[in-house]
Amino acid sequence: MINKKDKIFWKNKKVFLTGHTGFKGSWLCIMLNTLGANIYGYSLKPKKKSLYNLARIEKIVKKSFFNNINDKNKIKRAISQVNPDIIFHLAAQPLVLESYKDPINTYETNIIGTVNILESVREIKNSKVKSFLVITTDKVYDTKFKKKYKEDDKLGSGDPYSTSKSCCELICESYRKSFPKIKNILSTVRAGNVIGGGDYAENRLVPDILKATIKNRDVILRNPDHIRPWQHVFEPLYGYLVLSKKIYNLNLPDEFANWNFGPNMDSCKSVFFVASEFKKKLPINLKIINNKKKLKENSFLILNNKKSKTLLKWKPKWSLKYSINKIIEWNVKIKKNDVFKISKNQVKEYLNLRK
Numbered sequence: 001m002i003n004k005k006d007k008i009f010w011k012n013k014k015v016f017l018t019g020h021t022g023f024k025g026s027w028l029c030i031m032l033n034t035l036g037a038n039i040y041g042y043s044l045k046p047k048k049k050s051l052y053n054l055a056r057i058e059k060i061v062k063k064s065f066f067n068n069i070n071d072k073n074k075i076k077r078a079i080s081q082v083n084p085d086i087i088f089h090l091a092a093q094p095l096v097l098e099s100y101k102d103p104i105n106t107y108e109t110n111i112i113g114t115v116n117i118l119e120s121v122r123e124i125k126n127s128k129v130k131s132f133l134v135i136t137t138d139k140v141y142d143t144k145f146k147k148k149y150k151e152d153d154k155l156g157s158g159d160p161y162s163t164s165k166s167c168c169e170l171i172c173e174s175y176r177k178s179f180p181k182i183k184n185i186l187s188t189v190r191a192g193n194v195i196g197g198g199d200y201a202e203n204r205l206v207p208d209i210l211k212a213t214i215k216n217r218d219v220i221l222r223n224p225d226h227i228r229p230w231q232h233v234f235e236p237l238y239g240y241l242v243l244s245k246k247i248y249n250l251n252l253p254d255e256f257a258n259w260n261f262g263p264n265m266d267s268c269k270s271v272f273f274v275a276s277e278f279k280k281k282l283p284i285n286l287k288i289i290n291n292k293k294k295l296k297e298n299s300f301l302i303l304n305n306k307k308s309k310t311l312l313k314w315k316p317k318w319s320l321k322y323s324i325n326k327i328i329e330w331n332v333k334i335k336k337n338d339v340f341k342i343s344k345n346q347v348k349e350y351l352n353l354r355k
């Protein structure tokens with residue numbers, strides 16, 4: 001049984017979601033739909049091969065605005081028209097390698113796009129938004145130390161993607177400090193490397209493995225020793241819901257403005273470990289190559305999740321191995337079944353653990 005209090009809270013809440021056509025956004029739509037919320041989305045059109053299209057997410061979205069987040073007038077008009085209770089801002093250029101190829105688009109989308117939505121909420125006179133989460137990343141920290149990063153650790157710069165997200169953090173802090181209207185509703189959230197069915201992004205480990213299985217190709221590992229905080233996508237998404245509800249009901253004080261939703265230590269493993277776990281179950285061959293282009297990515301990233309566990313009573317539920325099983329199960333089942341139904345069943349199974 002899904003947590004009754006969750007169902008009561010989310011029922012008919014107007015939720016405005018940017019990035020709803022993406023991987024995390026599509027799963028968040030399914031989760032919110034399962035809890036009875038009314039979903040409004042603002043994104044670019046979905047990619048042809050996407051969870052959004054496969055699961056026909058458009059069926060569960062009240063209204064989609066297919067526009068650019070960099071168009072301030074359009075995002076403001078959309079929020080004004082919907083007049084939501086809650087906002088989740090996920091729209092972004094989310095790929096490190098792509099950010100090296102096109103830093104300007106990455107900075108524009110991730111930084112100016114975030115300013116545009118913050119400004120919209122600030123400017124709309126009768127806005128009833130009571131909770132507003134900006135989704136950043138585990139990559140915002142100054143990662144020169146091999147440690148578990150806590151929310152108040154120093155932010156850093158590195159590749160254009162990570163830097164754009166650190167900038168988002170600072171901009172959100174500035175909005176909280178400068179504008180009383182924003183102060184008590186806004187939080188930034190930092191999750192780990194999320195995995196799950198329906199991710200078709202380029203140069204991400206799990207999509208690469210699944211593609212290699214279908215195309216009978218080697219899985220190329222660029223940085224096999226890099227340690228990452230792997231977690232099933234449902235884990236941080238549920239964390240966003242818990243936090244959002246808390247802010248909506250309570251107005252959290254300043255020092256609680258940033259949150260890590262990372263996995264436990266036993267899920268912080270190397271790229272090679274994760275690929276090898278898939279290899280136990282799928283007919284794939286792993287090929288390690290030198291990262292010749294020398295495009296730097298942090299070699300060690302672990303999030304300290306104590307604050308979310310203590311103050312929000314959120315904690316990870318699915319182990320890395322179980323998450324890998326669920327991804328394989330999703331990919332097998334969707335070959336013969338309705339993708340939305342399979343996806344919703346996985347969400348329900350997960351929500352049932354959150355009594």
Ligand SMILES: NC(=O)c1ccc[n+]([C@@H]2O[C@H](COP(=O)([O-])OP(=O)(O)OC[C@H]3O[C@@H](n4cnc5c(N)ncnc54)[C@H](O)[C@@H]3O)[C@@H](O)[C@H]2O)c1
Nearest residue numbers: 019021022023024043044068069090091092094137193194
């Ligand atoms: N996937 C991960 O491992 C991970 C980890 C940490 C943080 N994040 C963050 O989570 C969020 C979602 O990531 P994802 O993996 O679902 O990415 P995704 O690429 O699957 O989805 C990105 C979404 O943003 C929208 N978008 C991109 N550019 C836009 C623009 N200019 N205007 C309007 N919409 C635009 C897309 O249409 C899509 O809906 C991002 O903010 C990302 O930085 C992802």
